[in-house]
Amino acid sequence: MAASPFHLGWFLGNSYGVHGWNQEWGGSDGEDWTQPDLHIDLARALERACFDYLLLEDSLFVPDNHGGSMEFYLARALRAPKNDPLPLVPLLAQATTHLGIVPTISTSFYPPFLLARLIATLDLMSKGRVGCNFVTSTAERAAQNFGLEAHLEHDLRYEMAEEFVDLVIRLWESWEPDAIVQDREAGVFVDHRKVHAIDFKGRFFASRGPLNTARPAQGRPVLVQAGGSPQGRAFAARHMDSVIVAVSTIAEMKEFRGDMRRRLVAEGRDPGSCKILYVVAPTLGETNEEARSRSDRRQAQREQSPAVTLAMMGSLTDIDFSTFDLDTPIGELTTNGQQGTLKRFLAQGRTLREIAANYRYGYEDLVGTPEHVAGAMAEVMQEVGGDGFVFTGPLTRRYVAEITDGVVPILQRRGLVRTAYAHRHFRDNLFAY
Ligand SMILES: Cc1cc2nc3c(=O)[nH]c(=O)nc-3n(C[C@H](O)[C@H](O)[C@H](O)COP(=O)(O)O)c2cc1C
Incomplete structure (x- = not known):
């Protein structure tokens, strides 16, 4: 039995794309892929099971990497078509009350001011339930969609990402927490002395500031990333509140956790200040x-x-x-x-x-009844030492129910995951234990 409960998330690959088309248990969602109903059902199910967060993957290109053509991908609706996931966020927030919602954005292509404002707006609208998955975007075709002939070099992208996050945080902090006074008698909505220009001039980005909306409800929305290279890990150690890790063995999980915690300490941070969650894709059945x-x-x-x-x-x-x-x-x-x-x-x-x-995109050695899978997850967590899991897999209502109504209630009965949210804000729930 693990000493303290662990955290749960859901990594939604292919995000606001086509799910379940031409597949068993896909229902009509493949045909109706532009409608948000499946995603709203997912968010509600995750909240019922007291998940920490739902992470919405994203990418910005139509792949043509296989056979030099888009055909392989488009014929199968693999990775495209895909809607922008950001408009889903308010819908998911409205359908839930506590679940954290983490859209993905590209530090290579999004203007930092627009991103800081967008996420601040969503955090204010959702009363403190938004995060952001920062990716550098890896595809040459994505770079070409933004006017580059070739993509920026891998390590340079991470240097940009560092500066990007630095700037975004400063913009969020450009409004002091108590800047909005709404003093009717004095006729003052905002105390202008508490709103500050930031005059940021970096290597890649510059912004005068301040942000033209208020400080986000959480102060700092939850920062997440998933890159596994040494540069990705260094980026995570400097800034991130949570990292998702797609490895397929317990030895790799332990290596990642040990390395990440060393890096966090070297950055002067508490090693518990970044929640490391492992991607898992269980297979359930009525019997093992x-x-x-x-x-x-x-x-x-x-x-x-x-x-x-x-x-x-x-x-x-x-x-x-x-x-x-x-x-x-x-x-x-x-x-x-x-x-x-x-x-x-x-x-x-x-x-x-x-x-x-x-090849496995995550840990898949979780095969059996809900009881068996819950037990195996407990053993993995005990062996690895924390901090939890993100589920992934084909998005069908059946699979979601197998996890949220099959596996999670057993984890809850064993005291391994939360049975109720203790706080209003996503960040506070993530760091409650
Ligand atoms: C589990 C997982 C989820 C990821 N999600 C996304 C995503 O939604 N969009 C994206 O462009 N890259 C995504 N990535 C890519 C990484 O965030 C990162 O940019 C990429 O792995 C390059 O970093 P690396 O060379 O450090 O591995 C994901 C990676 C992993 C392992």
């Missing part, structure tokens, strides 16, 4: 045998169609894996895209066929 047979079927599909895995990985790394022979040892490859992800991918075998069969 049934769950295993579902998991075996999924594995057989993976082995039958390695192209789907390779195309997905191609879109994350800008490498066209269709140009390699499936059975020849692949050797070293480099990318200006997701370096942490590519490194893990290539470590899964010698040939692309082996790698595609073995």
Whole structure:
């Protein structure tokens, strides 16, 4: 039994894109993909299960990394079409009262002032329930959508990201917490002495400030990131409140946690001040045998169609894996895209066929009844030491219910996760334990 409860999130890959189209249990949501109903149902289910947050992935391009064409992706609705997830945020906030909502934004392409204002607005509207997942954006095609011929270099993107977050925080702090006085008698809405220009001049960005909306309800909305390279980890250690980690073994989880906590201490921070959550994708069944047979079927599909895995990985790394022979040892490859992800991918075998069969985007060794999976999660957390999990997987109402109405109530009964929110603000709930 873990000493203190752990945290739960949901990582929604493909975000406001197409879910479940042409798949079992997808209902009509694939056809109705532009409507927000499925996402609202997800948010309500997560809140019922007292999750900390829902993270909405995003990307800014139509991939054409597999076979030099968009066909593979568009025919399957893989990664495109995809709506902008930001307009979902107020809808999700309105449908819930405590769940944290974390949209993804690109530090390479969003103007920092606009982002600071957008997130501040959402945090004020939601009364303190918003975060932000900062990504550097990795695809060459995304860079080209913003007028660059080639993408900025990986490490330079992280240097920009550092400055971006620095600036955004200063803009949020440009209004003192008690600047809005609403003094009717004096006829003063805002005390102008408590609103300050910031005169920020960095290497990449400059902004005079102040922000033209108030300080966010949480002061600082919750800062999240997911990059696994040394630069990504350094970025997290300096600024982030939570990191999500997509690794597939307990040894990798322990390595990440140890390394991150060392980095946090080196930055002068409390190692508990950044919640490290691991991506998990359980397979549930009425019996352990049934769950295993579902998991075996999924594995057989993976082995039958390695192209789907390779195309997905191609879109994350800008490498066209269709140009390699499936059975020849692949050797070293480099990318200006997701370096942490590519490194893990290539470590899964010698040939692309082996790698595609073995690769897991997170920890999947959670196969069985809800009771069994809850027990296995408890064991993993005890072994790793904290701080929790983010679920991912195909977005269908069935899968969501398996987690929120199957696994989580058992975790709750065992005292391993919260049964009620103690605070109004997302940040306070995240750091309540
Ligand atoms: C679990 C997970 C979720 C991610 N979500 C997004 C996302 O929504 N959008 C995006 O552009 N990149 C996303 N990324 C990419 C990273 O945030 C990061 O920009 C990328 O991995 C490059 O960093 P690295 O080279 O440090 O790994 C995600 C990565 C992981 C591991």
